[in-house]
Amino acid sequence: xxxxxxxxxxxxFAILSSLADNKQAIGRRYAYWCNGxxxxxxxxxxxxxxxxxxxxxxxxxxLLDHFTQAEADPQQIEPETRTLHYHLRFLDQDFAGWxxxxxTNFLLDTALTTFFEAxxxxxxxxxxxxxxxxxxxxxxxxxxxxxxxxxxxxxxxxVRAALVQSLTSLWAETLCWFGPNDDPVMQRLxxxxxxxxxxxxxxxxxxxxxxxxxxxxxxxxPVTFNAATKRYNQxxxxxxxxxxxxxxxxxx
Amino acid sequence: MNTxxxxxxxxxxxxxxxxxLNETRVWQxxxxxxxEEPLHEIGNVVADDExxxxxxxxxxxxxxxxxxxxxxxxxxxxTVIAS
Numbered sequence: 001x002x003x004x005x006x007x008x009x010x011x012x013f014a015i016l017s018s019l020a021d022n023k024q025a026i027g028r029r030y031a032y033w034c035n036g037x038x039x040x041x042x043x044x045x046x047x048x049x050x051x052x053x054x055x056x057x058x059x060x061x062x063l064l065d066h067f068t069q070a071e072a073d074p075q076q077i078e079p080e081t082r083t084l085h086y087h088l089r090f091l092d093q094d095f096a097g098w099x100x101x102x103x104t105n106f107l108l109d110t111a112l113t114t115f116f117e118a119x120x121x122x123x124x125x126x127x128x129x130x131x132x133x134x135x136x137x138x139x140x141x142x143x144x145x146x147x148x149x150x151x152x153x154x155x156x157x158x159v160r161a162a163l164v165q166s167l168t169s170l171w172a173e174t175l176c177w178f179g180p181n182d183d184p185v186m187q188r189l190x191x192x193x194x195x196x197x198x199x200x201x202x203x204x205x206x207x208x209x210x211x212x213x214x215x216x217x218x219x220x221x222p223v224t225f226n227a228a229t230k231r232y233n234q235x236x237x238x239x240x241x242x243x244x245x246x247x248x249x250x251x252x
Numbered sequence: 253m254n255t256x257x258x259x260x261x262x263x264x265x266x267x268x269x270x271x272x273l274n275e276t277r278v279w280q281x282x283x284x285x286x287x288e289e290p291l292h293e294i295g296n297v298v299a300d301d302e303x304x305x306x307x308x309x310x311x312x313x314x315x316x317x318x319x320x321x322x323x324x325x326x327x328x329x330x331t332v333i334a335s
Contacts, residue, residue: 038273041297041308048311140307147304155273 006068011188012124013069015115017076018086018177018248020060022112024079025087026104027053032094033101045144046101052137053109059130066126088177089250090170099159102152103166106145107174107210113138114206115178115195123193146213153217164219171221173250175234176243178202183245207232278326279305283318291322 030050037043064077075081122128152163178199186199222235275298282291299305
């Protein structure tokens with residue numbers, strides 16, 4: 001007879017569910033573009049990134065079975081049987097164009113990587129191990145996203161306009177994924193040393209990565225730069241009334 | 253929502269949308285699998301952006317665990333004896 005010792009940690013279970021679902025959804029959306037990218041080289045890169053994202057999801061889903069919270073509904077711990085989908089609302093639909101791919105790559109995937117960076121020295125071993133491997137692969141994804149942001153922005157005209165539209169559609173929901181600063185889920189992970197940052201600190205780290213690239217191609221985002229603290233801050237409040245804390249996604 | 257704006261519009265508005273994304277810069281890809289072997293040409297990629305060229309080379313020529321891979325812009329190659 002085998003017995004499974006499960007950990008009781010609703011916050012960690014919730015975040016792992018969200019990470020896995022987002023990685024899975026990103027991979028599925030990327031997959032559509034493996035033969036639809038603007039160039040053969042980009043299509044091959046899209047295929048490689050698809051494999052990476054689905055691979056990240058497949059390393060995360062099995063962790064759910066280690067938690068007491070999985071006992072309530074065992075079908076929710078397998079991607080094939082899972083009926084809950086805690087990915088961003090933006091990923092509910094197929095990408096409307098290549099610019100949606102690039103925006104997801106540059107904004108959402110970078111936000112998730114910001115979380116994994118904060119888990120590099122996690123007190124939860126399985127997450128720490130996966131975070132380091134995922135970060136290695138994400139270096140290439142970042143180069144791809146940044147390269148395409150610059151390329152599409154410099155193309156000008158309708159191409160640039162489509163890119164700005166895609167970034168606008170994803171911007172607020174990506175920033176909200178970290179949760180409000182008093183988010184009990186992220187705060188518990190922070191207090192338990194599972195991650196080394198609060199939601200606001202994660203958002204600062206994310207903005208420090210993406211805003212300079214956007215600024216370099218003249219795309220203005222709603223942030224202000226505080227010269228004293230050398231940090232970017234939101235110029236306007238995030239739309240928390242649209243955010244569902246359970247799914248970590250917009251409801252409308 | 254209309255929160256992200258664009259402060260500069262580049263030239264290129266007159267060109268067809270697909271043509272704006274055509275890449276023109278060719279990079280020769282060299283790599284080696286062992287320290288004792290020299291770099292040899294394994295193919296090429298087309299990308300105007302150097303960082304994207306790196307991404308493409310890594311994803312297209314991923315059949316081996318290379319210990320070194322470099323890119324050389326085709327335009328910088330000087331022909332000594334033409335074929």
